[in-house]
Amino acid sequence: MRKIVESVYWVGAVDWDRRLFDSLVPLPDGTTYNAYLVDGSEKTALIDAVDPDMVDTLLGHLDGVEKLDYVISQHAEQDHSGTIALVLDLYPEAKVVTNAKAKSMLMDLLLIPEDKFIVVGDGETLSLGDKTLTFILTPWVHWPETMSTYLAEDKILFSGDFFGSHIATSDLFVRDQGRVHEAAKRYFGEIMMPFRTIIAKNLEKISPYDIRMIAPSHGQIYDSPGWIVDAYKDWVSGVAHNLVAFPFVSMHGSTRLMVDHLAAALSERDVRVELFNLAVTDIGKLAMSLVDAGTIVLGTPTVLAGPHPMAAYAAFLANALRPKAKYLSIVGSYGWGGKTVETLAGMIPNLKVEVLDPVLCKGLPTDDTYVALDRLADAIAAKHKEIGFQM
Numbered sequence: 001m002r003k004i005v006e007s008v009y010w011v012g013a014v015d016w017d018r019r020l021f022d023s024l025v026p027l028p029d030g031t032t033y034n035a036y037l038v039d040g041s042e043k044t045a046l047i048d049a050v051d052p053d054m055v056d057t058l059l060g061h062l063d064g065v066e067k068l069d070y071v072i073s074q075h076a077e078q079d080h081s082g083t084i085a086l087v088l089d090l091y092p093e094a095k096v097v098t099n100a101k102a103k104s105m106l107m108d109l110l111l112i113p114e115d116k117f118i119v120v121g122d123g124e125t126l127s128l129g130d131k132t133l134t135f136i137l138t139p140w141v142h143w144p145e146t147m148s149t150y151l152a153e154d155k156i157l158f159s160g161d162f163f164g165s166h167i168a169t170s171d172l173f174v175r176d177q178g179r180v181h182e183a184a185k186r187y188f189g190e191i192m193m194p195f196r197t198i199i200a201k202n203l204e205k206i207s208p209y210d211i212r213m214i215a216p217s218h219g220q221i222y223d224s225p226g227w228i229v230d231a232y233k234d235w236v237s238g239v240a241h242n243l244v245a246f247p248f249v250s251m252h253g254s255t256r257l258m259v260d261h262l263a264a265a266l267s268e269r270d271v272r273v274e275l276f277n278l279a280v281t282d283i284g285k286l287a288m289s290l291v292d293a294g295t296i297v298l299g300t301p302t303v304l305a306g307p308h309p310m311a312a313y314a315a316f317l318a319n320a321l322r323p324k325a326k327y328l329s330i331v332g333s334y335g336w337g338g339k340t341v342e343t344l345a346g347m348i349p350n351l352k353v354e355v356l357d358p359v360l361c362k363g364l365p366t367d368d369t370y371v372a373l374d375r376l377a378d379a380i381a382a383k384h385k386e387i388g389f390q391m
């Protein structure tokens, strides 16, 4: 147990070893599952629980907590809810306090019986005596049922996955802002980017609250939260940066020559570019780049009449993540023919992008290919200038 302020404790777990989340997302720095205990003068509440793998850590923290009245469930995903049933076994008098959507999901996912729940609505409060919790529905800060909880007396917002970051450290509070900024942006890119417009509304919704600390359910507690709220405002905004996110793959080096030429041509034209060799890249880094990028360029050879499967994966991912990019193009090499451009174009219906003329070449790039790549760089630079992308 670690004290945050008087009678409010972190009772979560640090998972130093975890390297993959949701069987999908790389975790280079591990993560934490944050649970919080609010010990009011009359009632005691646990806010969220931990991943089932770390149940012993949670139960260790709770050892000595004689009475638990409420388990506040802010998010039904198992890394926060998966140990609630065990907590209820230990504290049979405790009720699960959550919203209607989360209740139904917790019943489905964890088979928690209906009589264990107290359902709260948006803005409803729960008194613990000298501490008061207000529940704020903040949907889609991962799933549709997510909510945040404001502790008025201490001005703490327990935000669930909102503002979260995957970093295992022994710090309770954010101490290395640069590191947390990167991890929080990666988290936003992987988890929240598809719901940008709803998250913008959630930012507005929490703005009237006087927030001294934000306590997310992954990562460290923000004891000066202004900067992360500002970062979120930038990430959810429709304003893209003067940046090209450039995932590519190349089997024998021809596409790679095109990629390197275009990247250099973009740099010469003062357009920033980030390359991601899909054969070796950490897909979270690509997600981060997509948070800002004004343009996406995909580089791929033709394989079995279509894009390389790794390029198809990147296109699928970009389509699902719905980044704010306004332009897209494709470059690559082929041997005899295929439908690479058509196949990729058909995979991105969610992207509201203008497609700039693709550049394909047969075998190794020639002088004509490099001229066409320079033209593409000219077009991207002109579009970025025209639209006034952030430098």
Ligand SMILES: Cc1cc2nc3c(=O)[nH]c(=O)nc-3n(C[C@H](O)[C@H](O)[C@H](O)COP(=O)(O)O)c2cc1C
Residues within 6 Å of the ligand: 249, 250, 251, 252, 253, 254, 255, 256, 300, 301, 302, 303, 304, 305, 306, 333, 334, 335, 336, 337, 338, 362, 363, 364
């Ligand atoms: C497994 C495999 C499948 C391929 N299938 C096609 C194809 O269907 N159509 C085509 O035009 N070229 C095909 N090629 C040829 C490559 O597209 C061509 O060699 C290209 O120049 C490779 O680009 P890279 O050097 O960037 O890997 C294939 C190559 C490989 C290795």
